[in-house]
Amino acid sequence: MSSTEQGTSSAAPAEPTTAPESAAAPEVPESFYYVHGKDKVVHKVSAGALQHSALIHGMISNLGYTEEQAKANPFPFENIDGDILQMVVDWCNQHKGKPTPPEDTNLPKQKEKLFDLVLAVNYLEIKELLTYCCKQVAMMVKGKSPEEIREIWMIPTDAEDEAAEKEAKKRAGKEAAGETAAAAGDAK
Amino acid sequence: MPISLLSLPAADLQYTINSMDVGDLIAFSLCSKRTKKLVKSSNLLLIKTTATVFENDYIEFEILAFQGSFNRDIHKPIQFFLWENRWMRVDRGNGTERWKFTRSHCIAHFMSLFKVRMVTYLDLIGLSQVPYLDTVKQIFPRCYTLRIGKYCSDEVTKSAILKLAPVSKEVEVGKNHIITDIPHFWILKLKFVLLNDEERPLKLRLDDLLILNIRSVYILNTNITEKELNMFTKLWLKGSQRFYRPETIRLHTNNGFKMDQVLRGIQYETVIKDHSYRLKRGDGKEMTIINVAAVLGAEIPPFEVFERRRQSECLFVCVSPLKLRLAVSLFLERQIQSSDSTSTRSDPPIPPPPDPILRVHLHQIRSSDFTSIRSNPQIPSPPAPIRRFHLHQFRSSESTSTRSDPAIPPPPDPILRFHLHQLRSSDSTSTSSDPPIPPPPAPILRFHLHQIRSSDSTTTSSDHPIPPSPASILRFHLHQLRSSDSTSTSFDPPIPPPPAPAPRAPDPRAPGPAPRTPAP
Numbered sequence: 001m002s003s004t005e006q007g008t009s010s011a012a013p014a015e016p017t018t019a020p021e022s023a024a025a026p027e028v029p030e031s032f033y034y035v036h037g038k039d040k041v042v043h044k045v046s047a048g049a050l051q052h053s054a055l056i057h058g059m060i061s062n063l064g065y066t067e068e069q070a071k072a073n074p075f076p077f078e079n080i081d082g083d084i085l086q087m088v089v090d091w092c093n094q095h096k097g098k099p100t101p102p103e104d105t106n107l108p109k110q111k112e113k114l115f116d117l118v119l120a121v122n123y124l125e126i127k128e129l130l131t132y133c134c135k136q137v138a139m140m141v142k143g144k145s146p147e148e149i150r151e152i153w154m155i156p157t158d159a160e161d162e163a164a165e166k167e168a169k170k171r172a173g174k175e176a177a178g179e180t181a182a183a184a185g186d187a188k
Numbered sequence: 189m190p191i192s193l194l195s196l197p198a199a200d201l202q203y204t205i206n207s208m209d210v211g212d213l214i215a216f217s218l219c220s221k222r223t224k225k226l227v228k229s230s231n232l233l234l235i236k237t238t239a240t241v242f243e244n245d246y247i248e249f250e251i252l253a254f255q256g257s258f259n260r261d262i263h264k265p266i267q268f269f270l271w272e273n274r275w276m277r278v279d280r281g282n283g284t285e286r287w288k289f290t291r292s293h294c295i296a297h298f299m300s301l302f303k304v305r306m307v308t309y310l311d312l313i314g315l316s317q318v319p320y321l322d323t324v325k326q327i328f329p330r331c332y333t334l335r336i337g338k339y340c341s342d343e344v345t346k347s348a349i350l351k352l353a354p355v356s357k358e359v360e361v362g363k364n365h366i367i368t369d370i371p372h373f374w375i376l377k378l379k380f381v382l383l384n385d386e387e388r389p390l391k392l393r394l395d396d397l398l399i400l401n402i403r404s405v406y407i408l409n410t411n412i413t414e415k416e417l418n419m420f421t422k423l424w425l426k427g428s429q430r431f432y433r434p435e436t437i438r439l440h441t442n443n444g445f446k447m448d449q450v451l452r453g454i455q456y457e458t459v460i461k462d463h464s465y466r467l468k469r470g471d472g473k474e475m476t477i478i479n480v481a482a483v484l485g486a487e488i489p490p491f492e493v494f495e496r497r498r499q500s501e502c503l504f505v506c507v508s509p510l511k512l513r514l515a516v517s518l519f520l521e522r523q524i525q526s527s528d529s530t531s532t533r534s535d536p537p538i539p540p541p542p543d544p545i546l547r548v549h550l551h552q553i554r555s556s557d558f559t560s561i562r563s564n565p566q567i568p569s570p571p572a573p574i575r576r577f578h579l580h581q582f583r584s585s586e587s588t589s590t591r592s593d594p595a596i597p598p599p600p601d602p603i604l605r606f607h608l609h610q611l612r613s614s615d616s617t618s619t620s621s622d623p624p625i626p627p628p629p630a631p632i633l634r635f636h637l638h639q640i641r642s643s644d645s646t647t648t649s650s651d652h653p654i655p656p657s658p659a660s661i662l663r664f665h666l667h668q669l670r671s672s673d674s675t676s677t678s679f680d681p682p683i684p685p686p687p688a689p690a691p692r693a694p695d696p697r698a699p700g701p702a703p704r705t706p707a708p
Contacts, residue, residue: 137204153219
């Protein structure tokens, strides 16, 4: 994964994304990269599709993998569930080299998946998809009352917030006391 | 399974909040203090709030706001129906919902959410219990415009003015007769007062006009006499107070005002174009009277408009409000159309209005000067002044030619706004004054003698300017004024009456409009 052999793939990503079907342009072989999530299932993604992700694009630019190296060392995203990563990959492939539409109807409707998707997309730095996801999250509470919103988004009440704050303060105080005690013990 | 929105990264959370519409944001803000803070930091912008107070402790609260990221045109008001000790009902445009919040909680919450300290409009509708006004004041400690409906009882109207007008900037009252019972009403420091009782005329007196401390007054029905207006004008001309606050006073009467009586004994200049009369006093302040009825062809009783330019004082006098609006509309339209057809070709064309308010640059209107006034020097275009008219004024003007058109509803806000210096153009400097006024029966006014000595109303313009008086309120002794009038030279011809009624409003599109010169 951490191998950093210098290859020739630095110029490869941009070309196939713009005009893959154009017959006039000279055929440039599209390079592919591999990613896997928490479930270790490897997904093959074209460099053009991965351009949506600022994080992966930066990694590709910096690492300069050859195709063989990329196949041998898929990018690991251990904090992203396999199905969420699959969604992200699908979205990137769908919107490869296309202008992003104002609305995207292919986003998941399930709330928990949407939330995980927001976190994953935020991590992968896919701006357009993040915009869609945030709008989708906002749509979850459309026309809902405050009580319903509180339930859907798990918003703690003021009392719960205060209790949590108190607890956090207490914990911080205890930790500080423990640290000072340990420091005193070391000094002795 | 629910998701924890607040655990999202800060940027995503903010973006999500900015993607919500106004109604959802308000609901979200009510979830907790944290959510309220988030909404406060969002791009939510308030346009106005309206609180309507009814009998039986029932309040309707309306919020008109929009998201900064959204198109402004798509906003719609959100209404809250609030009873004391009951949960509120909300209408966001999709039927009413019930939210578990009390009135006292939510009003304070909304004020804090939009970072405002006053409601825009506080409407009192049909209230009859005076003590309830204390509750109203407690809930809405301040408001921008207080509107007291005509169905409120007399006691409530009076108490509401006394209690709530001092915490307001503008006041609209639906009952005229209450005003006379409130001794300090005219010295309230307000920006605007509208007395919209068209049924009963207001007994407005000269003293009221002299002590007036309200910047803009609009009275839809008053029975002030021409004599008092004449007196007021004379006193204003003789006065030198720089602190007279009113900028606009519009007075409507059902009977019409006789211009020759209003202007009797006063030296003035006639501006032919808009049938206005310009008065100038020693310290340079100016007042303009506009005879819109003459513009209309005098088919309605004449009304006059006084204005004092530059130093921001003016007075409007006119007939019934509907007719006034028609008159003003026609007048404005005619100005614009004639400006298109006149000989001044160098003026740039009027740009199309960008929004419902039509803006016309004054120098364009000025170009419509009548060509007969050859002696007038060319007036340079002012740098900035813009004339603004609401479109409905223009719309209404279209209907003036057919008398059977339905009445135009009065607009909610004062609509006549124009810079006075636009009237400066196209003057014909006919100066006249009337024979002296007979002495009035009782001394009403007081003034300092040195003010009168300095200039008589009928003296010529070579008089020295009046030195400024230290007093901030106009007070004149009437007998002094009387003597000054009686000793004045009376060889001047009488004030010309307003131009004779024409059978029809002249066609503004007619090329080369013939100038109407006033009678000598």
